Amino acid sequence: MEQKKYELTTRGKYAVGIGAILLVLLLCFGFLAFGGSKPPADYTGIWETHDKHWVYYEKGEIDTDFTGAAEGVVNKQQGTYFVNNGEVDLTYTGLGASEAGWVYFDKGVFDNTFTGFARTGDDWYWTKDGVVDQSFTGTKSGTIEGETTWWYVEDGRAARDFEGPAKTKSGICYFKNGKLDQNYSGIKLMDDTWYYFSKGKQDKKYKGISTNDKGVWFVRNGQVDFGYTGKVTHLGRTYKVKDGVVGNGKAVYLTFDDGPGQYTGRLLGILDHHKVKATFFVTGFFKSYLDCLEREARAGHTIGVHTYTHDYEKIYKSSKDYWQDFEQMENLIQQHTGKRTAYFRFPGGSSNVISKKYKEGIMTELVKEADEKGYIYYDWNVLSGDSGDTKDPDKIYKNIVKGCAKHTHSVVLCHDIHEFTIDAMDKTIAKLLKQGYVLLPLDESTPTVHQHVNN
Structure with a gap:
């Protein structure tokens, strides 16, 4: 009888031990699931407060005013993530502020493979390897608001108010409202040269008459030829040319x-x-x-x-x-x-x-x-x-x-x-x-x- 009592007591100890372990695990789970996790007092960055919920801490305190890029571990992956009003937003795609400047996020994750135009607010920026290139001024081919064409960029931002000629990889083009104007034909000045454009691009094959607000000109090799004196036939009629000016220039x-x-x-x-x-x-x-x-x-x-x-x-x-x-x-x-x-x-x-x-x-x-x-x-x-x-x-x-x-x-x-x-x-x-x-x-x-x- 006494032997049997001893055996029961041993089993009870095992049961108590297992129960204690389970209780500790349950308490830990509850601690994590219901907001018990908290970073060190001096911690700054992203922290998981409970399951699939990450917030931004500034020196140990949640900062609900913070919006931008922050470092931390999300879904067991160390990286840079987009934070919106203190919470990691894994639905956001676009630009966000960081110490390195404006950077690109794809579904809340910094994407250093992205090159193209990205948006923040009403503005679009030329982004290279995930970072806005604010040192760049010139033209880039890309997609803005669903339209793929050449765009004029100034200090990294798509300059939607730009109008005039600019160089592209495919040649000199004419831009209006910041993009290649494929409807434009005529003469425009750039770098002291009057260039001739057809459908928005310099046309080096055209030879004949064209106009701008300054007058009527003889064009060949894609620009006004001020060295030409002679005659030109245009639309069936022949006109005199002197120093590139056709007729009386009007x-x-x-x-x-x-x-x-x-x-x-x-x-x-x-x-x-x-x-x-x-x-x-x-x-x-x-x-x-x-x-x-x-x-x-x-x-x-x-x-x-x-x-x-x-x-x-x-x-x-x-x-x-x-x-x-x-x-x-x-x-x-x-x-x-x-x-x-x-x-x-x-x-x-x-x-x-x-x-x-x-x-x-x-x-x-x-x-x-x-x-x-x-x-x-x-x-x-x-x-x-x-x-x-x-x-x-x-x-x-x-x-x-x-x-x-x-x-x-x-x-x-x-x-x-x-x-x-x-x-x-x-x-x-x-x-x-x-x-x-x-x-x-x-x-x-x-x-x-x-x-x-x-x-």
Whole structure:
């Protein structure tokens, strides 16, 4: 009996020992799981307070004001992690501040393999090996907001307000709003050289005429050739060149609104006779003459939208109504010419105030939307006077010749729906050519002429 009691006592001791061990383990687990873990009093860095929860300590105290990069062990991995208001955030991807500068995090973990553009707030920065390169100024190819292209970078930041030429690995390119402008063609100055661009890139193969706000120039090998004197043929017409300046260095853009109409065919014949090109801002008003659209395009003239109806009340009562009418004309142009156009002119011009009668602020709204849609609008800086001032061809002739003398680039407002306007054209064109002007159609290289928006 006494032997049996001894055996029970021994078993009891073992049971007590095992129970004590289990109790200690349970207490330790509870200590860790419910916030019992605390770093040394002088500790600064990341610390796991309980299961899968890491916080930032500053000298032994949790710092809920801290946001940025911090060192520590997370998921048993020593590293640099992103902390947001004192807590490790393993969902964050982007830039965060560190002692080394701005660094890149992928799902909360510092990624030293990342090279490209990364974002913080509204700004994007060029990041190399996980660290923003604030010493870099130049161009980089990369993706910002889903768009992959060349971007201009200044002190590491994507300079979204930069406009002008800059060097890239693929050559000299033209930038607008901080990115490669593939719509731009024309001449821009960089490092004392006037470079010629086509679709945003220097075009070394082009030989001919181009313009900028300073004048009309002879271009070859990708830049203005100031050493050339001779002749150049452009769009079927030959002009004199002296020291790189074409003609008298001034351009005239004859523009015709409201057609095609019954006199458009005759006008096309006059333009063809003089071997010059013009621009037609067209409507769908005179349906029996719409075949002229094809003829205009085939002859090399520029075609732009002037709305389908030219009905002020209809088009200016809302943005939706304007663009619906616009698209109707755009589709008609495509139907007759095989392609759409990027150019247009507002009925009444962008400065018109009659639109205020139908909707306050509509012109401001439409101008902004046009830019967002990628369209280019042109007003004018020379009036022929054929929209109400006169019906005298001689007066129209004098108005145009006098007006063009005031500008380097003259955009002339005419209407090909008036016979008296067409009557003035032969004499007017002959005079302008004799005076040395270069007559051109509007295109992406033409300096834009915009009036003040009054509504």
